[in-house]
Amino acid sequence: MALYVARRLLMLIPTLVGMSLLIFLMLRLLPGDIVDILAGPDPQTTSAARDQLREAMGLNEPLPVQYLQWLGALLTGDPGDSLRSGIPVAELLANSLPITVQLAFMATLIATVVAIPLGIVSAVRRDTGLDFLARIGGLIGLSLPNFWLATLALLVTSKVFGWVPSTRYISPFDDLSGNLLQMILPATALAVQLMAIEMRMTRTTMLEVLNQDYIRTARAKGLRNRLVVYRHALRNALIPVITVVGFQLGALLGTSAIVEVIFGLNGVGNTLLQAIFNRDYPLVQAATLYLATIFVLINLAVDVLYAYLDPRIKQA
Amino acid sequence: MIEDPRQSLLHDILRGRVSRRELARRAGLAGIGGAAAVSHGNVLPETVIAQDGTPAADHTPTGAITWAIESDPVNLIPYGAVAGANMWGKEPMYDSLLAWDTDLQIIPALAESYEAAADGTSYTFQLREGVVFHDGRPFTSADVVYSLELAMNPPAPGIQLPWFVNVAGVEAVDEMTVTVTMTQEDPTLPGVLAWSRYSPIVPNGIADEINLLSEGIGTGPFRLVEFVPNARVVYTAFEDHWNPGVPCVQDLTLQVLPDEQSRVAALRSGEIDGGTFSPDVVMTLENDDSLEVLSGLTSAPRVIHFNTVNDAPWRDARVRQAINMAVDRQEIIDNVYGGNAELTGPVPPGYGDYPVPAETLADLYATDLEQAQALMAEAGFADGFEVTLQAIAAPRDYTQIAEIVREQLRPLNINVTVEPLEIGTFATNIGEGNFQWASTGRGMRGDPSGYVVDFRNGTALNMAWFGDGWNDDEINQLYDDGLTTTDIEERVAIYREIQQRVIEDAANIYTVQPYKFQVTGSRVTGMYVSYTDFLPGLRVACVTDG
Numbered sequence: 001m002a003l004y005v006a007r008r009l010l011m012l013i014p015t016l017v018g019m020s021l022l023i024f025l026m027l028r029l030l031p032g033d034i035v036d037i038l039a040g041p042d043p044q045t046t047s048a049a050r051d052q053l054r055e056a057m058g059l060n061e062p063l064p065v066q067y068l069q070w071l072g073a074l075l076t077g078d079p080g081d082s083l084r085s086g087i088p089v090a091e092l093l094a095n096s097l098p099i100t101v102q103l104a105f106m107a108t109l110i111a112t113v114v115a116i117p118l119g120i121v122s123a124v125r126r127d128t129g130l131d132f133l134a135r136i137g138g139l140i141g142l143s144l145p146n147f148w149l150a151t152l153a154l155l156v157t158s159k160v161f162g163w164v165p166s167t168r169y170i171s172p173f174d175d176l177s178g179n180l181l182q183m184i185l186p187a188t189a190l191a192v193q194l195m196a197i198e199m200r201m202t203r204t205t206m207l208e209v210l211n212q213d214y215i216r217t218a219r220a221k222g223l224r225n226r227l228v229v230y231r232h233a234l235r236n237a238l239i240p241v242i243t244v245v246g247f248q249l250g251a252l253l254g255t256s257a258i259v260e261v262i263f264g265l266n267g268v269g270n271t272l273l274q275a276i277f278n279r280d281y282p283l284v285q286a287a288t289l290y291l292a293t294i295f296v297l298i299n300l301a302v303d304v305l306y307a308y309l310d311p312r313i314k315q316a
Numbered sequence: 317m318i319e320d321p322r323q324s325l326l327h328d329i330l331r332g333r334v335s336r337r338e339l340a341r342r343a344g345l346a347g348i349g350g351a352a353a354v355s356h357g358n359v360l361p362e363t364v365i366a367q368d369g370t371p372a373a374d375h376t377p378t379g380a381i382t383w384a385i386e387s388d389p390v391n392l393i394p395y396g397a398v399a400g401a402n403m404w405g406k407e408p409m410y411d412s413l414l415a416w417d418t419d420l421q422i423i424p425a426l427a428e429s430y431e432a433a434a435d436g437t438s439y440t441f442q443l444r445e446g447v448v449f450h451d452g453r454p455f456t457s458a459d460v461v462y463s464l465e466l467a468m469n470p471p472a473p474g475i476q477l478p479w480f481v482n483v484a485g486v487e488a489v490d491e492m493t494v495t496v497t498m499t500q501e502d503p504t505l506p507g508v509l510a511w512s513r514y515s516p517i518v519p520n521g522i523a524d525e526i527n528l529l530s531e532g533i534g535t536g537p538f539r540l541v542e543f544v545p546n547a548r549v550v551y552t553a554f555e556d557h558w559n560p561g562v563p564c565v566q567d568l569t570l571q572v573l574p575d576e577q578s579r580v581a582a583l584r585s586g587e588i589d590g591g592t593f594s595p596d597v598v599m600t601l602e603n604d605d606s607l608e609v610l611s612g613l614t615s616a617p618r619v620i621h622f623n624t625v626n627d628a629p630w631r632d633a634r635v636r637q638a639i640n641m642a643v644d645r646q647e648i649i650d651n652v653y654g655g656n657a658e659l660t661g662p663v664p665p666g667y668g669d670y671p672v673p674a675e676t677l678a679d680l681y682a683t684d685l686e687q688a689q690a691l692m693a694e695a696g697f698a699d700g701f702e703v704t705l706q707a708i709a710a711p712r713d714y715t716q717i718a719e720i721v722r723e724q725l726r727p728l729n730i731n732v733t734v735e736p737l738e739i740g741t742f743a744t745n746i747g748e749g750n751f752q753w754a755s756t757g758r759g760m761r762g763d764p765s766g767y768v769v770d771f772r773n774g775t776a777l778n779m780a781w782f783g784d785g786w787n788d789d790e791i792n793q794l795y796d797d798g799l800t801t802t803d804i805e806e807r808v809a810i811y812r813e814i815q816q817r818v819i820e821d822a823a824n825i826y827t828v829q830p831y832k833f834q835v836t837g838s839r840v841t842g843m844y845v846s847y848t849d850f851l852p853g854l855r856v857a858c859v860t861d862g
Contacts, residue, residue: 032740036747038475040398041708041739042759043747044766046776049476050747056472084473085391085545086529092545151577158581167571167587168548264573264582266547274388274546279740 001307008300012293019292020074023285024067027276033059034083034279057083070285079286084278089286092271097290099169100260100267102179104252106187111195112245119202119241123210124229134199141196150189150262157185167264186263190256194248201244205237212236239309246302250295374560377553379859380567381840383851384579384591388546388572391529394516395467396474400759403513403850405549408538408568409450410516411558413441413460414509420668420847422510426455426517426535426558427494436501436802443492447558449519450539457488462520464496470514471523478776479508479762501800503807508762511848537563537855547572564842564858583607583835589859590836590843595654598833606838612845613658613666614832615760617767618648618717620705620825623751624785629701630753631785636822638691641684642724645827652716653830660829661815663767666847669808670764672815680819685727692728700729706745707755709736717827718755749780760848764811765798771818772796782823791817 035053039045054060061069073080079089122134158164165182172179209215210233218228257269268287275283389405391397413427427441447455464486470476482502487495496505509515519533526533532540535558538551551568571588573579576597582588584604593601602609622630629635649657658665659681661672672680692698707718715736722732732753737745745751761767770777772795773787791814798810819826832845836857843857 030740032738032742032744034473035475036744037740038398038473039743039747040759041743041746041756042398043743043777044398044477045475045747046478047747047780053472053475082545084529086473086527087545095544096546151575154578154581158585162585164578164581164585164587167573167582262575262578264547264571264575264578266544266572271546274390277739278390280390 001304004307005300005304008303012296015296016289016293020071020285020289021067023288023292024070025063027279027281027284028063030279032279034281035059037277037279038084070282074286074289079289080282082275082280082283084280084283089283092283093268093287093290096266096268096271098171099265100253100256100269102172102183103187103190103256103260103265103267104249106183107190107194107252107256108245108249110187110191111198114191115195115198116202116238116241119199120206120229120234122199122203123206126207131203134203138196138199138203141192142200144192146189146193147258147262149192150186150259153185153189154262165263169265186256186259186265190252190259194245194252197244197248198241201241202237205240206233209233209237235309239306242302242305242309246298246305250298253291253294375564377555377563377566379565379861380569381565381589381854381857381859382569382571382587383854384573384582384588385570385851386572386574386576386579386592388574389543389549389570390545391473392532392540392543392549393470393474393529394463394518394532394534395514396470396476398475398477400849405543405570406516406532407512407536407850407852408549408551408563408570408854409532409536409540409554410512410518410534411536412509412512412515412517413443414506415512415852416510416848418844418846420666422506425510425512426460430506432503432802436498436503436800438495438497439505440489441494441496443494444558445492447535448556449535450533450554451519453519455517455535456491456520457494458520459517460494461486461488462522463517464515466518466523467515471528473529477514479504479514479766501802503799503802504763504765511760511762513760513762513848513850538568563855568854583837586837589840590834592832592834595656595831595833598835599654601835608836608838608840610834610836610843610845611656611831612847613664613829614845614847614849615664615667615829616757616832616849617660617662617664617829618714618755618757618827619662620718620721620827621746621751621754621756621781622786622824623749623753623781625749625781625783626785628703628752628785629695629697630703632695632697633821634691634695635697636825637820638688638695638728639725639730640681640819640822640825641688641691642728643681643721643825643827644683644724645681647724648717648720649828651720652713653828656833657828657830659827661819661826662771662824663764663811663815664829666829667764667767669804670767670811672812672819676816677819680816688728698729700731702731702733703752704733704735705753705755706735706737706742706751708742708757709738713830714755714757721755721825747780749777749783764807765795768795768811768814768818771814771823786823788817788821788823 035050038053039050070080081088082092118134122131125131154164165185170178170182215228215233218232254269256267257273260267260270261273268291272284272287275287385401385404387401389401390399391402392406393402394406394410411425413425415423415425417423426444426447428444430439430441432439443457443460449455468480468483482498482500484497484499489495516534522528522533530543537554537557539554541552542550549570553563553566573582573591576594579588579591579593580597580601583591598609601607622636624631645659649655659674659677661677663670665671665674705718705722708714715734718734722734725732746754746756758767769775770781771788771791772778773792794810794814798807801807801810818824834843834845836843839860841858841860843853846852
C-alpha cells in the first residue's frame with residue numbers, strides 16, 4: 001500500500017510539470033496581454049509607452065526564458081508577486097484558499113449526507129411513491145444551475161429576512177457560528193447539483209448490486225434485509241459513488257468561482273477569474289497549479305479509499 | 317428635503333412620461349449637459365469649497381458607509397492606472413492640486429490659486445498652508461515636485477499617459493510655491509490636474525518607504541486602513557484634512573461586488589449602503605421607499621470606429637455619410653438604454669460648453685434612408701459590402717448597439733457581422749488598429765482636446781485607425797489652434813467646429829451617452845453621480861443615523 005501511494009506521489013511530478021507548461025502556454029496564447037488590459041479599451045497611450053511597460057515587467061523576454069525563470073522561482077518555493085497588485089501570490093492564495101476549500105468540503109458534506117441515504121432508500125423501495133419523489137427531486141436538482149440558485153437564495157433571504165450573508169469572510173476559528181451562517185447558503189447552492197448526481201448514482205449502483213447473485217445468496221441463507229443492504233450491497237455500491245464524489249470535490253474547487261462571485265466571497269475561484277481577466281500571469285499560473293495539485297491529491301485519496309473498500313485493487 | 321430636479325426627471329423618465337424635447341429642456345435645468353464654462357487661467361478665490369452640500373465646517377465625522385464597487389481595484393497605484401476601479405479604490409485618500417466641482421468648474425484643492433504666465437508656457441501654483449499628510453508630515457512644494465515627476469514617468473505597473481507630454485520641468489520656487497514650465501503654450505494642464513486621476517499628491521520619497529500598490533499616504537479625507545484585493549478597501553476619516561467638515565462619515569468601505577443581483581440583495585438587506593445599477597434593475601428598485609435613486613451623465617460616449625488604414629469602401633466619405641444617415645440613434649436610446657441616454661458627438665453632453673448642442677446633433681443625426689441609398693449608389697456601392705464589427709462583449713450594451721446598427725444597415729445592403737470580444741482581445745485590437753469597425757466607448761478627459769486628439773493627423777492612434785485613408789487639414793489646424801489658445805470662448809468655438817466637421821464627414825459614428833444610475837439606502841444623504849465616473853460624492857455623503 002505504501003509503495004502504491006509513493007508511486008502515485010512520484011507520478012505527481014511529471015503531471016505538474018506538464019500542467020505548468022500547459023498553463024503557461026495557454027495564458028500566453030490568449031489574445032491581449034496584461035499591458036493591453038492595463039491600457040484599456042479606451043486607449044490613450046502610445047505603443048511605445050506600452051512596450052516600455054512590457055519591458056519593465058519582464059514580458060519582452062522570449063517565452064522559454066520566461067517559463068524557465070518562473071519554474072526556477074517556483075522550485076525555490078517562490079511563485080512570485082502579482083503583476084498588478086504587487087502582493088506576493090502566496091499571500092493572495094493563502095487568503096483565498098481557505099474560503100474555497102471550506103465551501104467545497106461543506107457542499108460535498110451537505111450533498112453526501114442527504115444523497116446517499118436517499119439513494120439507498122430509493123433503490124430499496126423501488127417504484128414506490130418515495131422513490132418517485134426522490135427521482136423527480138434528483139432531476140430537478142440536476143437541472144438547476146448553481147448560479148441561478150445562488151442568486152435566488154440571495155434575493156429571497158434579502159426580501160424575506162432583510163438579511164444576506166456577510167461578504168467579509170469570517171474565519172471559523174474566530175467565530176464558528178458566524179462562519180457557518182455565512183457559508184451555509186453558498187455551500188447549499190453548490191451542493192444541490194452534486195446531491196442530485198450522488199443520489200441518482202447511489203440509486204443506480206445500488207439497484208445493480210441488489211440484483212447480483214451474491215445478494216441472492218445472502219438472502220437465501222436467511223440474512224436480515226438490513227444486513228444484506230448495508231453490509232453486502234452498500235459497500236460495493238459505494239465505489240462508483242466515491243469516484244464521483246472525489247471528482248466533484250476536486251471540480252468544486254474550480255467551479256465554485258461563480259457562486260463565490262455572487263456571494264462576494266474572495267475565494268480562489270473568484271481570485272483566479274479576476275486574475276485571468278487581468279492577465280495577471282504569476283497569479284493565474286500559481287492558482288491553477290495549486291488547484292491542479294489539490295485535484296490530483298484528491299484523486300489519489302479516492303484511489304486509496306478504493307483499495308480500502310475493494311480488496312481486489314489492493315492486491316493488484 | 318429639497319427635490320433634486322435630476323431625480324424627479326429620472327422618475328418621469330422611468331415612467332415613460334417625458335418626451336425628448338421635454339427631456340432636453342429639463343436636463344438643461346437640472347444641470348445635465350448644462351452650460352458650465354471651465355474657468356481657466358484665473359486666480360481662484362480662496363473661499364470656494366469642494367462640492368455642493370459640503371458638510372458644515374465644524375462637523376465631526378460619524379457613522380459608516382459601505383459602498384459596492386462592481387470591479388476590483390486590483391491595486392491602488394497613484395500613477396499611470398487607467399482602470400476606473402483603481403480610481404474608485406484610491407480616490408478617498410488622495411488630493412490633487414486642483415479639483416472639479418459638480419459642474420466641472422476648476423476649484424482649488426492643494427493649490428490655493430494658480431496663475432498662467434502671459435505667454436502660456438508656465439504655471440505657478442500657490443500651495444495651501446497648513447496641510448498635513450496622513451502620517452503627519454507637512455505638505456510642501458517638494459512633495460508636489462516629487463509627485464508630478466512620478467506622474468510623468470509612472471513606475472510599473474503604471475503606464476505612461478500623454479497628458480504631461482508638454483511639461484518641461486517642475487520646480488519648487490519656495491516652500492509653498494511651485495512652477496511648472498511647459499515646452500510650449502499648453503492650456504490643458506489645469507484640467508488634467510483637476511481631473512486628479514493621474515496627479516495625486518504623495519509625500520516626497522514615499523515610493524521608497526511603502527509599497528504604493530497596496531498602501532498609500534496622501535492628504536485626502538480618508539486614511540487607508542486595509543486593502544484586500546478582490547474583496548474590499550477600508551478607510552477611516554482623516555481628522556486633520558485641510559477641508560474642514562470633510563469627510564462626513566467616520567468609516568468608509570468599498571466592497572467589491574461584481575454581480576448586480578448580489579448588489580440588489582445586499583442593498584435591500586442593508587449589507588451595503590449604495591452602488592451602481594443598470595436602468596433595468598433601477599426600475600425594480602425605485603418603488604422601494606427605503607431606497608434613493610440617483611442619476612446623472614458620466615463621460616462615456618459610445619462610438620463606432622471605422623478603420624481606414626487599409627483600402628475599404630468606407631474610405632469614401634459618401635459611404636460613411638450614408639451609414640450615418642441610416643443609423644437611427646433614437647432606436648438605440650430606446651431599445652438599449654430604455655430611454656436613459658442622450659445623443660452625443662465626440663465631446664459628450666455635460667462637458668461644459670464644449671459639446672455640440674443637442675438640437676444641432678439632432679439635425680446632424682437625422683435619418684434619411686433614401687438619401688443614404690443614393691449616396692451608396694453614387695459611391696459605387698449600391699450592392700453594399702461585407703464588414704466585421706467588433707464589439708466589447710461585457711458590458712453588453714456595446715454589442716447591443718452593434719446589433720441594432722447591423723439591422724439598420726441592411727437597407728444599404730451592408731452585411732455586418734457582429735463579433736463580440738472579451739475585453740483583453742478588444743483592447744489589443746483597438747490599440748493596434750486591428751479591426752474593420754469597432755463598437756466601443758470613450759472615457760473621461762481632463763481637457764476637451766483629449767476627445768478629438770485622434771482626428772489630428774500624425775498622432776499615435778490616428779495612425780493606427782485612419783492611416784492615410786482619412787485626413788482633414790482643417791481639423792489639424794483647428795486642433796493645433798485649440799492647444800495654443802487660452803481664451804475659453806475661442807476654445808469652445810474651435811472644439812465645436814472640429815466636432816461638427818467630424819460628424820459631417822462621419823469620420824466615426826458617434827451614437828449616444830447613457831445615464832448612470834446609483835441607488836443608496838435612504839440613510840445616505842449628499843451622494844451624487846459624478847460626471848467623472850469617480851466617487852467624489854463619498855467625501856461629502858453623510859448618514860442620518862450616524
